[in-house]
Amino acid sequence: MIIAIGLLLVVLALLGAPLFAVIAASAMSGFSREGIDLSVMAIEFFGIAETPVLVAIPLFTFAGFLLSEGGAPGRLVRLSQALLGWLPGGLAMISLAACALFTAFTGASGVTIVALGALLFPALVQAGYSERFSLGLVTASGSLGLLFAPSLPLILYGVVAEAPIDDLFIAGILPGMLMLVLLSLYGYWLNRKSRAAREAGSVREVLAAIREARWELPLPIVVLGGIYSGYFAVSEAAAVTVFYVAIVEFVILREVPWRSAARIVRDSMVLVGAIVFILGMSLASTNYLIDVGVPQRMFEIISEHVSGPGMFLAALLVFLLVLGAILDIFSAIVLVVPLVLPVALQFGIHPIHLGIVFLAAMELGYLTPPVGLNLFISSYRFERDIVSVYWATLPFLLVLMLCVVIIAYVPELSLFLLG
Amino acid sequence: MEPASRHPWLVRAENLGRGLENALLIVLFGGLSTLAFAQIVLRNVFSIGLPWADGIIRLAVLWLAVVAAIAASRDGKHIAINLAERLLPDRLRRPVEALMDLFTAAVAALLAWHSWSFVRDSRAFEDVLLGTWPAWIFQSILPIGFALVCYRYVLRFVAQLRAGR
Numbered sequence: 166m167i168i169a170i171g172l173l174l175v176v177l178a179l180l181g182a183p184l185f186a187v188i189a190a191s192a193m194s195g196f197s198r199e200g201i202d203l204s205v206m207a208i209e210f211f212g213i214a215e216t217p218v219l220v221a222i223p224l225f226t227f228a229g230f231l232l233s234e235g236g237a238p239g240r241l242v243r244l245s246q247a248l249l250g251w252l253p254g255g256l257a258m259i260s261l262a263a264c265a266l267f268t269a270f271t272g273a274s275g276v277t278i279v280a281l282g283a284l285l286f287p288a289l290v291q292a293g294y295s296e297r298f299s300l301g302l303v304t305a306s307g308s309l310g311l312l313f314a315p316s317l318p319l320i321l322y323g324v325v326a327e328a329p330i331d332d333l334f335i336a337g338i339l340p341g342m343l344m345l346v347l348l349s350l351y352g353y354w355l356n357r358k359s360r361a362a363r364e365a366g367s368v369r370e371v372l373a374a375i376r377e378a379r380w381e382l383p384l385p386i387v388v389l390g391g392i393y394s395g396y397f398a399v400s401e402a403a404a405v406t407v408f409y410v411a412i413v414e415f416v417i418l419r420e421v422p423w424r425s426a427a428r429i430v431r432d433s434m435v436l437v438g439a440i441v442f443i444l445g446m447s448l449a450s451t452n453y454l455i456d457v458g459v460p461q462r463m464f465e466i467i468s469e470h471v472s473g474p475g476m477f478l479a480a481l482l483v484f485l486l487v488l489g490a491i492l493d494i495f496s497a498i499v500l501v502v503p504l505v506l507p508v509a510l511q512f513g514i515h516p517i518h519l520g521i522v523f524l525a526a527m528e529l530g531y532l533t534p535p536v537g538l539n540l541f542i543s544s545y546r547f548e549r550d551i552v553s554v555y556w557a558t559l560p561f562l563l564v565l566m567l568c569v570v571i572i573a574y575v576p577e578l579s580l581f582l583l584g
Numbered sequence: 585m586e587p588a589s590r591h592p593w594l595v596r597a598e599n600l601g602r603g604l605e606n607a608l609l610i611v612l613f614g615g616l617s618t619l620a621f622a623q624i625v626l627r628n629v630f631s632i633g634l635p636w637a638d639g640i641i642r643l644a645v646l647w648l649a650v651v652a653a654i655a656a657s658r659d660g661k662h663i664a665i666n667l668a669e670r671l672l673p674d675r676l677r678r679p680v681e682a683l684m685d686l687f688t689a690a691v692a693a694l695l696a697w698h699s700w701s702f703v704r705d706s707r708a709f710e711d712v713l714l715g716t717w718p719a720w721i722f723q724s725i726l727p728i729g730f731a732l733v734c735y736r737y738v739l740r741f742v743a744q745l746r747a748g749r
Contacts, residue, residue: 177687180680181661181669186688189695207702207726208696214646214722223648224617275660397624404620424746427606433654434609438652447648466621491665534671 170194184496185442192450195457209449212442217400218330221320221535223437224403229271230433233280235420237381241267242284244374256292258351260285261306261345266385268310278307278542285545294356297557302352302541304554305561308531309348311494311524312341314392318494318527321440321521323399325502330399334392336517336579340525340572344565351564352441440495451503460507467508472544474512474523478573481505482526489530490537497527514576521579525569528533593605598655605655612651615646643722650729657736689737696730703727 178187186311193203204205213219245259252258261283270278282303295493311318323330334407343411385468388406391397397405414421421429422553453458471477488497503549509519531539543549611624619637626632656662703723711719 177684178665179667180684181664181666182684183664183688185662186691195692202701202707203694204702207699207723210699210726211702211723213649214642219643220616220620220645223613224620227613227617237690243723349717370694400620401624402616404624407617408621427610430610430613431606434613434648434652435659435661436657438649438654438656439661441645441649442653442656443663491636491667493663496663508669572653 167198178249185446188443188446188450192446192453195450195453199449199453199457206446206449209452210445212448213445216324216464218320218324218383219441221315221330221400221403222317222440224407225270225315225317225320225401225432226437227274227433228403228406229429230566231410231414232420232431233267233271233276233427234429235414235418237378238267238280238284240374240378240381242281242288244371244378246288247371247374252353253358254349256289256418257294257298257302259355260289260302261309261348261352262302264306265310265341265345268306269316270385277310278539279301279546282307282543283546287330288405297553298352300543300547300549300554301557301559301561303547304539305348305565307539308528309344309540310341311528312337312344312521313398314389317404317440318498319520319553320399320526321444321469321498322502325444325498326506328516328520331395332517332583333520334357334399335582336521337524338582339578340521340568343571344525344568345537345580347564347568350562352558360396365367367458373473380417384409399559407474421573438553440499441494444499446505447499464508464511465503467512468511474514475497475574476514478514478522481509481522482569482573485523485526486529489527490535492530492532493538494524494527494530497530498523515580516581517583518576522569522573525572529562529565529569532558532565602658605658607650608651609648612644612648616641616648619644628727630700634713637639645712645723646722650725654732654736659739661680677742680749682741685737685741685744689734689741692730692734692737696727696734698724699730725746 174187174191177190179185189206193206196203196205222483230458241263242259245255245263249255249259249262261280264277264281267281270282271277285306286299286303288298289302293301302584310316314337316337319333319337320330322328384406387409388397389400391405392399392402415423415426467477467480471480485497488501494498502520504522505520506516531537534540540551540554540558544554547554549557619641623637624632624636653662653668669677703726705719707720708725709720713719713722
């Protein structure tokens with residue numbers, strides 16, 4: 166009976182039922198089997214109002230939506246081009262760096278491909294990079310930067326795992342850099358002999374680009390500097406970001422008209438509502454699963470087949486790759502982390518390291534056929550059929566896979582900066 | 585896909601509802617970001633702490649999320665695995681979607697019903713929040729929110745049936 170209900174719910178989820186409903190249904194069927202009154206669902210959901218850092222999620226989401234609305238993407242591209250355009254493979258590197266920074270600030274909603282990729286793809290092709298390489302690059306860059314502060318998935322992992330978010334922000338730096346560096350090297354190696362144009366570096370252009378971006382430039386410094394130095398708590402940094410971005414976009418640059426404010430609030434909050442609704446339901450379902458001892462049983466079953474943390478990590482990576490291909494990163498964090506975390510702890514894996522591995526592996530999910538989100542956004546945005554996007558992205562996916570394996574098996578990469 | 589296109593008063597209700605959602609979202613979001621920002625300024629510049637602010641902000645996040653989830657139901661933007669949408673043959677897509685809408689409406693109805701009893705109990709026990717405020721006032725967003733999500737999915741279900749005929 167339990168198995169039948171479980172299977173039914175999985176089928177419903179695969180057929181496209183909203184995940185909050187599927188999770189709520191699974192929790193309710195569990196609680197009612199245990200004879201617990203179902204008002205427990207409301208009690209658990211209300212726990213949202215007792216979660217302190219959660220406020221950072223609506224704040225950062227709004228700021229990200231607002232940023233991508235104005236001219237910030239264009240200025241970011243111009244500035245990085247002025248700084249790095251003279252390098253061989255420079256434009257490829259620019260794309261990677263700019264996308265990573267942009268994704269960190271806008272969360273993982275696919276907005277990077279739409280806002281930045283749309284500028285970078287034609288620029289790359291025009292500069293002489295092959296279309297296939299360019300398409301793969303912008304698609305892969307769309308989720309790069311998830312490991313850098315203040316990305317939403319990092320915050321959400323901290324909330325769900327009850328891990329210090331400042332530590333996660335610091336832990337993500339080196340693994341995120343590793344991804345950037347390896348992808349850049351790949352771009353460089355592939356294009357070392359190509360005629361891809363190099364812009365001669367010009368001090369004047371750099372200064373002009375800096376001048377143009379002078380209002381956005383302080384933002385990463387204030388936010389990241391504030392968080393990393395411990396001056397701001399995460400939710401404070403989020404509030405500062407909202408005010409700063411709102412004043413720059415609405416008042417100083419006036420790139421975004423006031424009347425768009427309502428639409429931007431609605432669009433960004435709809436995403437927040439969708440995430441938090443799933444979080445609320447899974448607070449209930451997680452509690453049920455822990456009550457009936459699922460993590461403990463999982464650990465027992467796993468440790469029969471798996472000996473030691475190394476093998477556990479391998480199994481985890483395979484699991485996360487499959488998971489990432491079907492489930493979006495937010496639902497995956499909220500649903501899976503509470504179950505995996507206690508098991509991982511018993512295998513001696515550091516919770517912060519687990520978080521970085523989890524997010525890095527889920528980042529691949531955006532690029533994994535058949536249903537990776539970035540693949541579809543890219544195919545839609547650049548009007549290429551989905552199969553050619555698969556092929557174009559594949560080499561980048563392989564490079565990123567290598568990164569994830571390194572991140573998983575070299576915990577120092579995540580933990581070194583934490584001391 | 586607009587279910588209400590045939591009845592002028594339903595169209596008006598739809599517009600009113602959307603306007604109300606937007607107004608609430610703006611008030612809640614504007615309020616909580618202003619309060620969060622004011623808190624920082626007051627603490628760092630004037631060394632004044634607002635002990636009640638954190639509690640209010642957290643409740644505002646809950647309200648914001650529920651109102652936003654109602655809006656997401658209207659816009660069809662709840663997170664789902666869109667595998668079937670891409671793999672199912674065209675003629676199966678609509679009936680499957682209708683079935684999913686019905687399932688979601690049923691779950692939301694159950695949630696609304698049980699949150700209602702949660703709020704009723706909380707009122708009977710005279711639970712308080714933020715010092716002396718009756719907790720049920722803040723909790724009442726749950727049954728209201730789930731009921732509206734349910735209503736939304738019933739509308740979607742009806743629209744699917746109509747379009748399928």
